[in-house]
Amino acid sequence: MSAPFFVVGPPRSGTSLLTEALDAHPRLAVVPETWIFHLLWRLRSSGRFPSRRHAFLVLDRAWHYVSWSDPLAARVVAEVALRAAREPLGPREVVVAIGEEYARRRGASAWGEKTPIHALHEEEISALLPEARYIRIVRDPRDVVVSWADAWNGGRLDEACLVRAASSVLRHLRSVLEGTDLPDRPGLLVRYEELVTEPRRVLGGICGYLGVPFDESVLGFHRLERPVRLSGVPAHGNLATRLRADLVGRHRDRLDGPARALLEAAFRRVMDRLGYVPGPAGPLPPRLRRQLAAIERRSCGPLPGHLRRHVSSRLRVAATHLPRAASARLFRPGLALTPEDWRRRAESGAAAVS
Numbered sequence: 051m052s053a054p055f056f057v058v059g060p061p062r063s064g065t066s067l068l069t070e071a072l073d074a075h076p077r078l079a080v081v082p083e084t085w086i087f088h089l090l091w092r093l094r095s096s097g098r099f100p101s102r103r104h105a106f107l108v109l110d111r112a113w114h115y116v117s118w119s120d121p122l123a124a125r126v127v128a129e130v131a132l133r134a135a136r137e138p139l140g141p142r143e144v145v146v147a148i149g150e151e152y153a154r155r156r157g158a159s160a161w162g163e164k165t166p167i168h169a170l171h172e173e174e175i176s177a178l179l180p181e182a183r184y185i186r187i188v189r190d191p192r193d194v195v196v197s198w199a200d201a202w203n204g205g206r207l208d209e210a211c212l213v214r215a216a217s218s219v220l221r222h223l224r225s226v227l228e229g230t231d232l233p234d235r236p237g238l239l240v241r242y243e244e245l246v247t248e249p250r251r252v253l254g255g256i257c258g259y260l261g262v263p264f265d266e267s268v269l270g271f272h273r274l275e276r277p278v279r280l281s282g283v284p285a286h287g288n289l290a291t292r293l294r295a296d297l298v299g300r301h302r303d304r305l306d307g308p309a310r311a312l313l314e315a316a317f318r319r320v321m322d323r324l325g326y327v328p329g330p331a332g333p334l335p336p337r338l339r340r341q342l343a344a345i346e347r348r349s350c351g352p353l354p355g356h357l358r359r360h361v362s363s364r365l366r367v368a369a370t371h372l373p374r375a376a377s378a379r380l381f382r383p384g385l386a387l388t389p390e391d392w393r394r395r396a397e398s399g400a401a402a403v404s
Contacts, residue, residue, distance in 0.1 A: 052160035052261055054149050054179060055237075058169035058229075059187040060222035062197035064242040066280070068187050069164040070289055071253055074271035077262045079158035081149060082119045082276075084112040084127075086163075087171040087178075090141055096174045098140055103387065105134050105144065110386045112148075113395065119280055126152045128386075128396035135389040142178045160260055169222050170353075172229045184237030185256060186226045187245070190326050191219050191317045192301035192310070201285040207309055213341055216316050217348035223320045224349070241325075242298075249293045269293075312338050316345045 057072070057080065059065050073080040089108045090096045099105040109131040117124035130147045133139065139147070153161035162185075168175065175182050198215040199207050229235045238259050245252045254264040271277055272290050281290035288294070305313065314321070314328040315338070321328045334342060386392050 051150055051153060053181040053183055054146075055160070055162040055183040055185055055260060056168055056172075056175060057162060057164040057185045057187065058172070059166055059226060060169070060189070060191070060194055060219045061166045062194045062201060063166070063189040063222075064187050064245060065164055065166045066286055066289060067242075067293065068185065068240065068245060068256075069162075070271045070274070070277040070280075071249075071268045071293070072162065072185075072256065072260075073276070074267045074274055075257065075262060075265050076157070076267065077159045077265075078162065078260065079153040079156040079160070080162040080164055081123055081152050082116050083165045084123075084148070084163060085115050085165050085167065086112050086145060086148075087168050087174050088165065091171055091174060095141060096178065102134065102138070105139060106131060106387050107385070108141075109134065109144065109392075113386070120276060122155060123148075123152055125396055126155065128392050131386065131392040132389060132396060135392065145178065160262065166222070169225045169229070172225065172235055176235055180234075182235075183260075184229060184235060185240060185259075186229060186237055187240045187242060188223065188226060188324055189242035190299070190301065191216075191223060191321065192305060192313050193242075193297070193299065194219050195313060196300050196304045197297075207304065207306075209341060212309060212312060213344045213348065216313055216345045220316060220320065220345065220349040221353075223317075223324070227320065227323055243295075246293045246298065247295045308335075308338060312341055312345075315342050 057065055057069050069080050069082075072078050086108060087096070089111050093104050093108060094100070095104045095108060099108075109127055113124055113127045113131070116127060126148055130139075130144060130151065133147065134144065149161035149163060153159070169186070172184065195212065195215045196207070198219070199205055199211050203211040203215075226239075229237065230239055238256060240252060240256065249269060250264075253268045257264045257268070269292070272292050277286075277289035280286045281288070288297075301310070301313075310329065311332070311334060315331070315334060317326075318328050318331065386395060
């Protein structure tokens, strides 16, 4: 089977559109968001599993992430967990087993995975899978912030949203650019604007890079079952329509003068490198300078919520030592920690995500 590929980029940059287009190709199978490398990082298991409990915890969360969007992927994760109950599997074996089995069930010759935050974990991915390839998608960061506000802040571009969104986008874009600069992380850099305005050319180039012939099905992905089902989620409403260029440049109508000045000051360097044209630079008033400092600080410091998630992960590890009834009360739905738990999941397919 061909080397795996990972679709990464800032959230709201077109990662889902690109994923569903590639997944429509008869020779490609893209596992939906597993968050598995982020989970490995959180549980300090990127190199090895300290115990089988850690393996089950990673697989338990990955199962919940994929179960709402793809019953086949959920079943595959459960079956890999059953295998891990019978034999010791390391992180590499787990990741490869999920990808290859998902591709085999789909009749594909290459597998990929899409989780936007994995752009922050390319180092861990490459250490575990040196053969990995990356498809890094970027979008005008001003449009990304607007899309972020629409998806997760009711369309409001208030100060808190601008700082939170811009810091996340900046962190991701810096990681993407770092990856493109490293020769041991081969990949393609795809611009969202080119994907939606010249889809045949861009998708043809990606197919060539992945070693498969172009197939017309990648242009008709929006008619398939998975994207149609996912389009019912507000953040993915565009998946059931063909690639459209009318969302390019939305920031021109949505950002007022101060918001535009703030974002262009925050993104100026990465925009220059990526070929996006910011407006003329100028001095910022004190309020915007404080917001700019907050964006820079948040983009370089620990991931927001990192401490809370780290504590939660450690509690989950500790809960594996508790009686089953106690751990089930702490974490609903209960953790899948036994072969019987995973057998039920494998037989029933997907269930509602927690």
